[in-house]
Amino acid sequence: MKWLVLRAFNTLTGRKEEVDLPKDRPVRIYVCGITPYSSTHLGHARPAVFWDTVAKYLEYRGNEVYMVQNVTDVNEKVWTRSQLEGVGEKELARRYNREYEDVLEDLGITTIDEYPWVSDHIDEIIDMVEALIEQGHAYQVDEDVFFDVSTFERYGQLSGQSPDELVAGARVEVDERKKHPADFALWKSPTENQPSWPSPWGQGRPGWHIECSAMAIKFLGFGFDFHGGGTDLIFPHHENEIAQSEAYADDSPFVRCWIHHGMITGEDGKMSKSLGNFVTADELLSEYRPEVVRHFLLSAHYSTPLKYSEEIMKKSQRAFDRLISCVQSLDQLLDSNPEEDVPLADSEAEEVYAVADEMKREFCSAMDDDFNTARALAALFGGVRKVNGFINTPDFALSADVKQALADVKDQLEICSRILGVWPEKGILQDDAGPDTVGLESEAQQELVQLLIEVRQEAREKxxxxxADKIRDGLAELNIRLEDTPQGTRVRSTREG
RNA sequence: GGCGGCGUAGCCAAGUGGUAAGGCGGGGGUCUGCAAAACCCUUAUUCGGCGGUUCGAAUCCGCCCGUCGCCUCCA
Structure with missing residues (x-):
């Protein structure tokens, strides 16, 4: 496979640019993770699924990937919530982080190499703040330390606004001790009895922003390849990250390409806790299979807002069913013996190979073009449609050559699907049929279903x-659907989730 | 008020200079004992609006409208 250039939209420059992937070292990616103070919702799942897909694609492309996602466990929100629940800040963070990790595991996210915690990097943070003070980029007031925005001329580059413009519309009252209203805290004294750490400026806590700079530089070095996060983080979080990191290193750029994903929205705008319109990942995963959730999250380009609704989930469910159905048809053909003396077997096989090639080409072209997962999905399903069309033609005959070509097309379907994470990882009947379905363990249930199919087949022959219909209808009520195909009766679970 | 994104069929969504992918839904057919699934045909003379550049614009430029996000320690 000959790779073309990868292009990506860089928030910093505001345009799509070519990205040279390093050949002698891994592609280094930092993605803003979560603040573990409440349940994981769909908005958290989007970046995780997106970046997992990017990493898997880059690996398929032949690049190693090293990806880091932080855990902001030291934070006002974590603190506030821990007070409400009457537990320690750390304990609360651990609990919600565990929940997040479980969701990631359910969603098949396997590409994140490091999850650094802020509370484990206080030393690095203090070192960085000290350096910034020495360099004249930061100043101490009482027991707080602020970054001096006026010493960094590129401030505002990412969000496209000057410090003064930002201040003009600010809705918060400004700390009078700051030199410039846009200055931000690197280190601050604790309120009440918050956990705090000793520092040259007294007991205190890191400000927001600084932890990402310190941890990104520690794990990835300065000038890494991609930095991801939500559009809501562009200002102030990422703007400040750039300022403090580039000031600290006296170098530029801190990040080669900034990628920001759009928000998940509910019926009334951005999904967020304050609006109460969010859907937790657990809720969704109890209703839909992870592959279906991934399909939904990847069905639009990462940069656009994505509206959640029950209806749209049903669509993803159907799309997934379509993929399964195609794979099952392929499996049945690959299990059967090829016919001999099939006319035109060569050209038929060529046709199938062409389907696989075209799908792969279009899939890669979509991913190379700013990680366009919506287009990649379209390529995948285009392949599904063509395969279905081919094996459904009236004069279709399974020659040995065609069989081999179909095996190839199935491999390609699997490769593309696995990158997107929509490949049915777990069996469709076996794992879906829990005890609630028919009150039997899956293996026993399978045998029972097989028996019923045989009985029904005899009934049909007579x-x-x-x-025959009573068996089919009865099983349908148990969410087990029987479909009669020329290759025999096929069993499908219609249970969602 | 400032900055940025988005606006394509009933719905979701590709398409960033060469004449509108795909999916869902709808309509018609094929297959089937009947179904289901699948397949085939069909469903946008036109891309929020108005101007401009161009042989040619959904694509580039300007203005306007709508919408979402940020300017609040939110993914």
């Missing part, structure tokens, strides 16, 4: 349609 044209006892009433009995």
């Amino acid at each position: 044209k006892l349609w009433g009995i």
Whole structure:
């Protein structure tokens, strides 16, 4: 496979640019993670699924990937919530982080190499703040330390606004001790009895922003390849990250390409806790299979807002069903013996190979073009449609050559699907049929279903349609659907989730 | 008020200079004992509006409208 250039939209420059992928070292990626103070919702799942897909794609492309996602466990929100629940800040963070990790595991996210915690990097943070003070980029007031925005001429580059413009519309009252209203805290004294750490400026806590700079530089070095996060983090978080990091290193750029994903929205705007319109990842995963959730999250380009609704989830469910159905058809053909002396077997096989090639080409072209997962999904399903069309033609015959070509197309479907995470990882009947379905363990249930199919088949051969339909209808009520195909009766679970 | 994103069929969504992918839904057919699934045909003379550049614009430029986000320690 000959790779073309990868292009990505860089928030810093505001345009799509070519990204040279390093050949002698891993692609280094930092993605803003969560603040573990409440349940994981869909908005947290989007970046995780998106970046997991990017990493898997880059690996498929032949690049190693090293990806880091932080855990902001020292933070006002964590503190506030811990007070409400009457537990320690650390304990609360651990609990919600565990929940987040479980969701990531359910969603098949396997590409994140490090999850650094802020509370484990206080030393690095203090070192960085000290250096910034020495360099004249930061100043101490009482027991707080602020970054001096006026010493960094590129301030505002990412968000496209000057410090004064930012201040003009500010809705918060400004700390009078700051030299410039846009200055931000690097280190601050604790309120009440918050956990705090000793520092040259007294007991205190890191400000927001500084932890990401310190941890990104520690794990990835200065000038790494991609930095991801939500559009809501562009200002102030990422703007400040750039300022303090580039000031600290006296170098530029801190990040080669900034990628910001759009917000998940509910019926009334951005999904957030304060609006109460969020859907937790757990809720969704109890209703839909992870592959379906991934399909939904990848069905629009990462940069656009994505509206959640029950209806749209049903669409993703159907799309996933379509993929499964195609794979099952392929499996059945690959399990059967090829016919001999099939006319035109060569050209038929060529046709199938062409489907696989075209799908792969279009898939890669979509991913290379600013990680366009919506287009990649379209390429995948285009392949599904063509395969279905091919094996459904009236004069379709399974020659040995065609069989081999179909095996190839199935491999390609699997490769593309696995990158996106929509490949049915777990069996469709076996794992779906929990005890609630028919009150039996799955293996016993399978055997039972097989028996029923055989009985029904005998009934059909004797044209006892009433009995045959009773079995089919009865199983349908248990969410087990029977489909009669020329290759025999196929079993499908219609249970969602 | 400032900055940025977005606006494509009933719905979701690709398409960033060469004449509108795909999916869902709808309509018609094929297959089937009947179904289901699948397949085939069909469903936007036009891309929020108005101007401009160009042989040619959904694509580039300007203005306007709508919408979302940020300017609050939010993914």
